[in-house]
Amino acid sequence: MLRSVILAASRSSQVERLVATAPYTRDVVRRFVAGAATDDALRATRGLVDDGLAVTLDHLGEDTVTPEQATATRDEYLRLLKMLSGAGLTPAAEVSVKLSALGQMFDEQLAYDNARAICAAADAAGTTVTLDMEDHTTTDSTLEVLGRLRKDFPSTGAVLQAYLRRTESDCRELAYAGSRVRLCKGAYKEPESVAYQSTREVDKSYVRCMNILMSGDGYPMLATHDPRMIAIGEDRARWFDRGPERFEFQMLYGIRPEEQARLAGEGYTVRTYVPYGDEWYGYLMRRLAERPANPGSSSGRARES
Numbered sequence: 001m002l003r004s005v006i007l008a009a010s011r012s013s014q015v016e017r018l019v020a021t022a023p024y025t026r027d028v029v030r031r032f033v034a035g036a037a038t039d040d041a042l043r044a045t046r047g048l049v050d051d052g053l054a055v056t057l058d059h060l061g062e063d064t065v066t067p068e069q070a071t072a073t074r075d076e077y078l079r080l081l082k083m084l085s086g087a088g089l090t091p092a093a094e095v096s097v098k099l100s101a102l103g104q105m106f107d108e109q110l111a112y113d114n115a116r117a118i119c120a121a122a123d124a125a126g127t128t129v130t131l132d133m134e135d136h137t138t139t140d141s142t143l144e145v146l147g148r149l150r151k152d153f154p155s156t157g158a159v160l161q162a163y164l165r166r167t168e169s170d171c172r173e174l175a176y177a178g179s180r181v182r183l184c185k186g187a188y189k190e191p192e193s194v195a196y197q198s199t200r201e202v203d204k205s206y207v208r209c210m211n212i213l214m215s216g217d218g219y220p221m222l223a224t225h226d227p228r229m230i231a232i233g234e235d236r237a238r239w240f241d242r243g244p245e246r247f248e249f250q251m252l253y254g255i256r257p258e259e260q261a262r263l264a265g266e267g268y269t270v271r272t273y274v275p276y277g278d279e280w281y282g283y284l285m286r287r288l289a290e291r292p293a294n295p296g297s298s299s300g301r302a303r304e305s
């Protein structure tokens with residue numbers, strides 16, 4: 001119930017104004033977002049890479065409504081990739097891209113063209129791109145763009161959301177050699193017609209999807225903070241004899257940092273998803289919807305288990 005209310009608020013500009021001016025907002029944002037500027041993103045990336053983690057960087061922004069905004073987002077990624085490469089942070093750092101930020105909502109071809117330019121820049125920088133997945137109305141379009149991008153840039157990563165009923169079938173389609181697939185539970189408010197609603201159903205779907213990906217031929221990226229899913233992931237890695245070069249765990253910046261360090265210390269590949277930029281509102285509200293107690297906590301560590 002609370003999750004639904006927070007997710008509904010994530011679309012409200014009135015609530016956005018209230019949240020932006022609330023006294024504790026700055027600390028909460030700082031916990032989950034690396035900073036507003038490209039330099040902040042680079043600094044956070046350097047720290048994580050020095051600690052033995054891989055990184056994927058997300059330039060925040062999803063309400064792109066004009067071609068100019070989409071182009072500006074593309075250009076920021078091109079700049080970021082050049083800076084990452086110049087700082088010697090590739091291939092440890094890659095980028096995550098939302099097609100909505102590149103124009104998908106009003107011109108799919110423009111979003112494809114922009115994503116293609118980012119993939120080409122990533123390729124030149126010696127790293128990869130992963131296409132984030134947004135709400136279910138965009139799934140077909142995103143997978144279609146992914147298929148086109150993979151013709152020239154086969155390492156382009158996909159994201160599949162275990163809460164969607166269709167996802168087991170999408171996992172089967174995408175579990176082929178060379179296919180990088182991030183599996184997450186899903187962060188949007190979705191209707192029952194397309195998505196499992198209960199935690200138990202979503203978790204069971206996550207495990208079924210993980211089984212398909214881990215037993216398949218692709219490169220699974222298990223994106224979760226859930227101790228049970230992580231333990232099952234470790235178990236499946238043993239079953240299917242997958243070493244650290246054949247799958248990875250992924251978690252969000254600021255969430256369970258000690259668990260990220262533990263897994264990396266045990267030799268797993270762990271990638272931290274690092275958002276930066278000043279359009280943090282939608283991202284932050286999705287994080288709060290997942291764990292409404294977060295704002296009162298100065299650090300998530302006390303709640304780690």
Ligand code: FAD
Binds near residue numbers: 294304
């Ligand atoms: P949940 O079901 O939220 O929580 C399960 C358990 O995990 C909790 O009971 C607790 O034990 C532990 N836990 C969870 N959060 C915390 C915390 N803050 N502190 C301590 N313990 C905690 N979603 C999309 O829809 N599209 C995407 O492209 C996408 N990309 C993602 C990329 C990465 C790297 C990650 C990690 C997530 C991404 N997500 C994306 C979000 C994802 O779909 C989930 O909404 C989010 O990860 C929460 O689900 P969960 O599996 O972590 O566990």
